[in-house]
Amino acid sequence: MSILLEMREITKEFPGVKALDRVNLQVAEGEIHAICGENGAGKSTLMKVLSGVYPAGSYDGEIHYDGQLAEFRTLRDSEDRGIVIIHQELALVPELSIAENLFIGNERAQKGVMNWHETFQETEQLLKKVGLKDSPGTQVDKIGVGKQQLVEIAKALAKDVRLLILDEPTAALQENDSRKLLDLMLELKAQGVTCIIISHKLNEVRYVADSVTVIRDGMTVSTLDAKAGLSEDDIVRDMVGRDMSNRYPDRERRAGDLLLEVEGWNVWHPEHSERQVIKDISFNVRAGEVVGIAGVMGSGRTELAMSIFGQSWGRNISGTAKLRGSAMDVSTVDRAINGGLAYVTEDRKSLGLVLDETIQFNTTLANLEEVSAKGVLNPNEETKAAEYYRKALRTRTPSVFQKVGNLSGGNQQKVVLGKWLFTGPEVLILDEPTRGIDVGAKYEIYAIINELSAQGKGVVMISSEMPELLGMCDRIYVMNEGAFVGEMPAAEATQERIMSLIVTE
Amino acid sequence: MTSQNNGLKSYLSAHMKDYGLLFALIAIMAFFQIMTDGTLMRPVNITNLFLQNSYIIVMALGMLIVIVAGHIDLSVGSVMGFIGALAAVMIVNWDMPVWVTIPICVALGGVIGAAQGYWVAYWKIPSFIATLAGMLVFRGASLWLLEGQSVGPFPQSFQVLSTGFIGDFFSRETTAPIAELVGSRNFNVLSLSVGVISAMVIVWLGLRQRARGKAYGIEGEPSAFFWGRNIIVLGALIFLSFKLATFRGLPNVLLTMGILIVFYAFVTEKTVIGRRIYALGGNEKAAKLSGIKTERLTFFAFVNMGVLAAIAGLIFAARLNTATPKAGFGMELDVIAAVFIGGASMSGGSGKIVGAVVGAFIMGVLNNGMSILGIGIDYQQMIKGLVLLAAVVFDVYNKQKQA
Numbered sequence A: 001m002s003i004l005l006e007m008r009e010i011t012k013e014f015p016g017v018k019a020l021d022r023v024n025l026q027v028a029e030g031e032i033h034a035i036c037g038e039n040g041a042g043k044s045t046l047m048k049v050l051s052g053v054y055p056a057g058s059y060d061g062e063i064h065y066d067g068q069l070a071e072f073r074t075l076r077d078s079e080d081r082g083i084v085i086i087h088q089e090l091a092l093v094p095e096l097s098i099a100e101n102l103f104i105g106n107e108r109a110q111k112g113v114m115n116w117h118e119t120f121q122e123t124e125q126l127l128k129k130v131g132l133k134d135s136p137g138t139q140v141d142k143i144g145v146g147k148q149q150l151v152e153i154a155k156a157l158a159k160d161v162r163l164l165i166l167d168e169p170t171a172a173l174q175e176n177d178s179r180k181l182l183d184l185m186l187e188l189k190a191q192g193v194t195c196i197i198i199s200h201k202l203n204e205v206r207y208v209a210d211s212v213t214v215i216r217d218g219m220t221v222s223t224l225d226a227k228a229g230l231s232e233d234d235i236v237r238d239m240v241g242r243d244m245s246n247r248y249p250d251r252e253r254r255a256g257d258l259l260l261e262v263e264g265w266n267v268w269h270p271e272h273s274e275r276q277v278i279k280d281i282s283f284n285v286r287a288g289e290v291v292g293i294a295g296v297m298g299s300g301r302t303e304l305a306m307s308i309f310g311q312s313w314g315r316n317i318s319g320t321a322k323l324r325g326s327a328m329d330v331s332t333v334d335r336a337i338n339g340g341l342a343y344v345t346e347d348r349k350s351l352g353l354v355l356d357e358t359i360q361f362n363t364t365l366a367n368l369e370e371v372s373a374k375g376v377l378n379p380n381e382e383t384k385a386a387e388y389y390r391k392a393l394r395t396r397t398p399s400v401f402q403k404v405g406n407l408s409g410g411n412q413q414k415v416v417l418g419k420w421l422f423t424g425p426e427v428l429i430l431d432e433p434t435r436g437i438d439v440g441a442k443y444e445i446y447a448i449i450n451e452l453s454a455q456g457k458g459v460v461m462i463s464s465e466m467p468e469l470l471g472m473c474d475r476i477y478v479m480n481e482g483a484f485v486g487e488m489p490a491a492e493a494t495q496e497r498i499m500s501l502i503v504t505e
Numbered sequence B: 001m002t003s004q005n006n007g008l009k010s011y012l013s014a015h016m017k018d019y020g021l022l023f024a025l026i027a028i029m030a031f032f033q034i035m036t037d038g039t040l041m042r043p044v045n046i047t048n049l050f051l052q053n054s055y056i057i058v059m060a061l062g063m064l065i066v067i068v069a070g071h072i073d074l075s076v077g078s079v080m081g082f083i084g085a086l087a088a089v090m091i092v093n094w095d096m097p098v099w100v101t102i103p104i105c106v107a108l109g110g111v112i113g114a115a116q117g118y119w120v121a122y123w124k125i126p127s128f129i130a131t132l133a134g135m136l137v138f139r140g141a142s143l144w145l146l147e148g149q150s151v152g153p154f155p156q157s158f159q160v161l162s163t164g165f166i167g168d169f170f171s172r173e174t175t176a177p178i179a180e181l182v183g184s185r186n187f188n189v190l191s192l193s194v195g196v197i198s199a200m201v202i203v204w205l206g207l208r209q210r211a212r213g214k215a216y217g218i219e220g221e222p223s224a225f226f227w228g229r230n231i232i233v234l235g236a237l238i239f240l241s242f243k244l245a246t247f248r249g250l251p252n253v254l255l256t257m258g259i260l261i262v263f264y265a266f267v268t269e270k271t272v273i274g275r276r277i278y279a280l281g282g283n284e285k286a287a288k289l290s291g292i293k294t295e296r297l298t299f300f301a302f303v304n305m306g307v308l309a310a311i312a313g314l315i316f317a318a319r320l321n322t323a324t325p326k327a328g329f330g331m332e333l334d335v336i337a338a339v340f341i342g343g344a345s346m347s348g349g350s351g352k353i354v355g356a357v358v359g360a361f362i363m364g365v366l367n368n369g370m371s372i373l374g375i376g377i378d379y380q381q382m383i384k385g386l387v388l389l390a391a392v393v394f395d396v397y398n399k400q401k402q403a
């Protein structure tokens, strides 16, 4: 097979950070090439260099594409040559329809007047290609994340794509949605499209990839041939530089007294007041226990968590919450925090962080009392706290004065986690805590969860990754359409048993 | 050697905004100093510069907070005019004592701010609209209150708010030899001492911060820059206070202004409340989920703005010695321009008090310099508009270069 893309000795520096250090990458025509590496290894940066987000001249090294030296100055330049990138963060306009989104910047028009007929017709064809049955006029924010991801791919197909780059396309997806997307990739490959995929989900990499390039600390470590069969451990070893025999750290399981009890929790939708989103849910967490909540996307897990955490979501909330047997006031966020709750949001960028501010700023934000006296901040204490969590969570950054917006996705997640650990919670609610996080860092986060449990804290873990729930939790609640439909000790739980509870309901 | 050069260069490009502002002010001052044959820096003109800009600066302090919180207040000019009118009516028409009038006016400013902030904070009415309404309402209210007439003059006890000077701790006879030495009619030792002491304090605070940074391994400002910047600030402060000393000393307004600037710089940079305001403007949802009472904070940002607009109104009325129905018209634009020239961002979450003050001075020196040169109000407006645009473009350009 001929080489479609070769990136040679790519070096990219940001002030104080060498994100890429003489990286090499070779992609053959018609293959699916995976890029793996820890958070902050430089994967997204490499793809931004390739697609012209970082223009030629702002990095060292050469890109050869289709036999020619390529010097892309803008995204447009690379798109003209058939390179389309789908970024880690979705780039759809939520208020516009699917059809409008597909042709943004690429409109079907004559003399500046939109040709809606053609737009809709082509949209239908493209949607068929990616296996979506929604009508072209559907507003994008009315469909789930999984479908939005497929719309992104359809948008790429609308541009005559030759090399499709997907940066963590399945991070926010359920397993069955992910599977659909991966199968679509295989189909595109059959049609001759070359793909580069970045993912932390190694089982998926094994499923689709023909070859894998592993990057560590901004350097190429190896390129593995996946056609001959590759085990996840092979990839992990190159990613973290050592063997990782166990994905879930061991923990002494020992549930203590009742810690958090929630009784008869009901929540209605904030805008559609007739829709009850949470239906009479009761659950509890014991000291030292890790409790999982399983369910598919849209089952109401995030809404449940947010409504308990200071009534941050929903209306007409009723029900009681008790901590160690006495009633708890969770009517506002600061009361919930003072009562001992912490909630690590699912969406770190829009709900968890102030991206323009530093790691230190974000770390102390939810607990400024701790680093101030009489309302006056003590910067030394702040730095100490931020440094402590940087080390404890092994956040990769030159210093705690780095802007959070400049960190890689996984490291941003660690900052959010540090921020909530710093509030010293009794019960920590984690909403998809390991989304977009590499295996090594996942292990570190699990270890932190275990440490909290050893201190007698309670942990509630919402996750769409079933193996993670099975590996980490003591007890699992199954949630479907706003209600709990089952509860079981993790030891007795299996993926099939949980799914069957969801399906039969 | 090259790596060090690189370090300096990358540092400069990352902090261009801060230095750019300072250099712009110095360049503009130097330009007018030359063009006006030295009139700009004459003691009497420097004193005037402070008096003329005091109310803009006082309002810029509150406006910075409102803008950092992610909002805007278009009503401040009208509120300022209205409070000035009210003070005139109370003192001149109703013969109320000054010491009663001032607290009532300041409190009423707070109430006006609260009335607007309420809609913005709790009803989520866009601040642009809520305060546009306020602007119209208080324009009308001033006209109504003054019945279309100018009201004045004020008694001496009110005028000193603006036109008074702080007495020296030495008598005139004692300082006469110094005055003779520097060739002026008198010499105010207090003024010079305040200038020297505050310059020292600024350098000392800067050194302390640097030491702290070193202890934590923060790559701070390269020492050449640190000293360069401090020497400029030090020199400027001592120079200005010397000039003031050779005229009538420290104006009362300068003291009020100085105290307010220090207070708000402290609040925004060193306190929990300040931190929360930046978080609110940076990402309101994340701030809310961190336990910050975002509504209440927004509300108080507007209350504070109202109070400062009232103080500005009193200073303004005392300076003109009369209240006119048109006082404050369009002043909000000068205030907002000062804050944006000073580097605040329209989307909230960034901007500094010191920046807003420097921004206000840039506008002030432009106004003053152009007036001395006899440039018409028509050209003045155009030039000021272009300066505002240039400042913001410069800022945006720098941000893009860094990405």
Ligand SMILES: Nc1ncnc2c1ncn2[C@@H]1O[C@H](COP(=O)(O)OP(=O)(O)OP(=O)(O)O)[C@@H](O)[C@H]1O
Residues within 6 Å of the ligand: A014, A015, A017, A018, A019, A037, A038, A039, A040, A041, A042, A043, A044, A045, A046, A088, A396, A397, A406, A407, A408, A409, A410, A411, A436, A438, B403
């Ligand atoms: N604009 C920027 N300014 C400064 N540093 C940056 C910037 N963008 C990225 N970096 C740094 O470059 C490194 C590589 O980041 P990148 O986003 O490529 O990581 P990644 O491999 O995609 O990680 P993840 O799996 O977490 O998404 C990180 O250390 C990051 O902090």
Ligand SMILES: [Mg+2]
Residues within 6 Å of the ligand: A043, A044, A045, A088, A167, A408, A409
């Ligand atoms: Mg990435």
